[in-house]
Amino acid sequence: xxxxxxxxxxxxxxxxxxxxxxxxxxxxxxxxxxxxxxxxxxxxxxxxxxxxxxxxxxxxxxxxxxxxxxxxxxxxxxxxx
Amino acid sequence: xxxxxxxxxxxxxxxxxxxxxxxxxxxxxxxxxxxxxxxxxxxxxxxxxxxxxxxxxxxxxxxxxxxxxxxxxxxxxxxxxxxxxxxxxxxxxxxxxxxxxxxxxxxxxxxxxxxxxxxxxxxxxxxxxxxxxxxxxxxxxxxxxxxxxxxxxxxxxxxxxxxxxxxxxxxxxxxxxxxxxxxxxxxxxxxxxxxxxxxxxxxxxxxxxxxxxxxxxxxxxxxxxxxxxxxxxxxxxxxxxxxxxxxxxxxxxxxxxxxxxxx
Amino acid sequence: xxxxxxxxxxxxxxxxxxxxxxxxxxxxxxxxxxxxxxxxxxxxxxxxxxxxxxxxxxxxxxxxxxxxxxxxxxxxxxxxxxxxxxxxxxxxxxxxxxxxxxxxxxxxxxxxxxxxxxxxxxxxxxxxxxxxxxxxxxxxxxxxxxxxxxxxxxxxxxxxxxxxxxx
Numbered sequence: 098x099x100x101x102x103x104x105x106x107x108x109x110x111x112x113x114x115x116x117x118x119x120x121x122x123x124x125x126x127x128x129x130x131x132x133x134x135x136x137x138x139x140x141x142x143x144x145x146x147x148x149x150x151x152x153x154x155x156x157x158x159x160x161x162x163x164x165x166x167x168x169x170x171x172x173x174x175x176x177x178x
Numbered sequence: 179x180x181x182x183x184x185x186x187x188x189x190x191x192x193x194x195x196x197x198x199x200x201x202x203x204x205x206x207x208x209x210x211x212x213x214x215x216x217x218x219x220x221x222x223x224x225x226x227x228x229x230x231x232x233x234x235x236x237x238x239x240x241x242x243x244x245x246x247x248x249x250x251x252x253x254x255x256x257x258x259x260x261x262x263x264x265x266x267x268x269x270x271x272x273x274x275x276x277x278x279x280x281x282x283x284x285x286x287x288x289x290x291x292x293x294x295x296x297x298x299x300x301x302x303x304x305x306x307x308x309x310x311x312x313x314x315x316x317x318x319x320x321x322x323x324x325x326x327x328x329x330x331x332x333x334x335x336x337x338x339x340x341x342x343x344x345x346x347x348x349x350x351x352x353x354x355x356x357x358x359x360x361x362x363x364x365x366x367x368x369x370x371x372x373x374x375x376x377x378x379x380x381x382x383x384x385x386x387x388x389x390x391x392x393x394x395x396x397x398x399x400x401x402x403x404x405x406x407x408x409x410x411x412x413x414x415x416x417x418x419x420x421x422x423x424x425x426x427x428x429x430x431x432x433x434x435x436x437x438x439x440x441x
Numbered sequence: 442x443x444x445x446x447x448x449x450x451x452x453x454x455x456x457x458x459x460x461x462x463x464x465x466x467x468x469x470x471x472x473x474x475x476x477x478x479x480x481x482x483x484x485x486x487x488x489x490x491x492x493x494x495x496x497x498x499x500x501x502x503x504x505x506x507x508x509x510x511x512x513x514x515x516x517x518x519x520x521x522x523x524x525x526x527x528x529x530x531x532x533x534x535x536x537x538x539x540x541x542x543x544x545x546x547x548x549x550x551x552x553x554x555x556x557x558x559x560x561x562x563x564x565x566x567x568x569x570x571x572x573x574x575x576x577x578x579x580x581x582x583x584x585x586x587x588x589x590x591x592x593x594x595x596x597x598x599x600x601x602x603x604x605x606x607x608x
Contacts, residue, residue, distance in 0.1 A: 115465065123477050133488075146560075146564075148565055156568055161575055164427065165579065168477065169477065171586075172592055176474075177475060186468055186472035190464050190467050190471070193467065194461070207499065208501035209500075210500040210503065211553075239507055240508075241555070271577070272583065272584070431580060
């Protein structure tokens with residue numbers, strides 16, 4: 098647990114969350130959501146929760162981004178907000 | 179800004195202020211003697227027992243695995259059932275059980291398309307990568323006792339290798355390796371393996387999922403090693419279900435439930 | 442206000458950010474118009490809560506919750522020394538009773554040197570179940586798109602109110 102490292106990742110996390118929700122292209126939103134997952138994974142590895150970080154790297158950054166892209170591919174790419 | 183957004187902002191700000199006010203009473207971040215870590219005087223936190231005694235009880239160095247598969251085995255079993263139920267819900271919603279009404283055409287396309295130059299690079303790279311990923315997934319499942327990993331992580335990585343096949347060529351190439359009938363079977367077998375360990379303990383006149391009683395069956399050196407080996411079996415069951423359901427969710431979502439020409 | 446800020450900031454900075462992330466997720470869940478955006482907001486809400494749980498198990502200066510049963514005997518000795526004297530005596534007694542001190546695990550390390558494994562276990566399964574339920578939500582979104590031809594909340598509501606749905 099390193100305080101400076103913590104602050105930097107957490108600030109990036111908030112920025113990634115806001116950008117993922119504000120871009121109008123849903124494909125970009127899915128990709129930025131994948132970046133958000135990797136940042137969360139980094140934060141957990143830093144907190145000492147290695148098993149949780151491992152799961153998040155596989156699930157949050159890998160599978161859930163792919164599932165969202167699959168849905169965007171089958172529906173519409175544009176979003177109104 | 180629409181009216182609903184203004185109301186949402188007010189509601190969210192009020193909720194946030196209440197939570198921020200509540201946070202100020204919390205123990206500091208990283209405090210080893212907070213109630214969650216050390217318990218309150220007179221009643222010690224159960225996590226202290228896990229840290230000091232779980233190696234003696236189970237001979238598993240990774241405390242997370244030993245708590246996950248042994249002390250909280252009942253919980254993990256039903257988490258696996260929740261994943262299975264989510265998979266079944268997706269089949270029901272997208273109408274995929276029974277092949278979506280029409281028989282699936284078995285096109286024998288090559289793994290990567292000749293002539294399509296953008297696909298040669300991606301297809302070849304993925305073909306080289308997939309065996310390595312699968313080997314790593316098996317290592318993560320089997321070595322989850324000694325290092326970070328276990329059934330959930332290994333299962334997801336194994337499913338990701340099949341998803342890479344589907345992404346780099348097409349869905350049929352992945353479904354030839356893990357077909358619809360097979361992934362449904364594997365998902366059921368995973369839960370049956372997990373529950374089977376519990377029932378086996380009951381047959382030996384013990385409690386459900388009390389692995390220590392499996393010593394005469396597994397021929398191990400003491401009940402602790404029986405617990406360790408049973409945890410490996412249980413993790414394999416979890417990995418079966420997670421692999422099958424994660425791949426099934428991708429296959430159904432990418433092809434709108436028809437399982438034909440996906441992403 | 443300034444006093445409250447000073448007392449609260451350093452010890453609770455993490456919790457503040459989790460609350461902010463939760464607010465972002467909740468706002469998106471209520472106010473966003475697109476269904477996929479709502480689902481992204483739901484996932485952010487979920488990760489904020491999981492972050493909160495995991496951070497309850499953090500101990501300053503602690504290692505990851507994995508023992509090293511073979512080798513690393515120096516670390517084992519350090520574990521015994523680090524624990525406070527009263528506890529150290531108990532540990533030594535325990536070791537003598539068991540009669541075998543060849544690995545760390547039997548020495549019953551001081552619990553303060555290792556992160557709390559219990560929140561990790563609970564949240565590990567929550568993440569995997571979370572992605573399975575996200576899959577269900579995405580499949581429902583696909584069926585809504587198939588039925589209404591749109592993922593925008595206001596357009597769907599208009600079609601539903603107009604009664605133009607063919608059953």
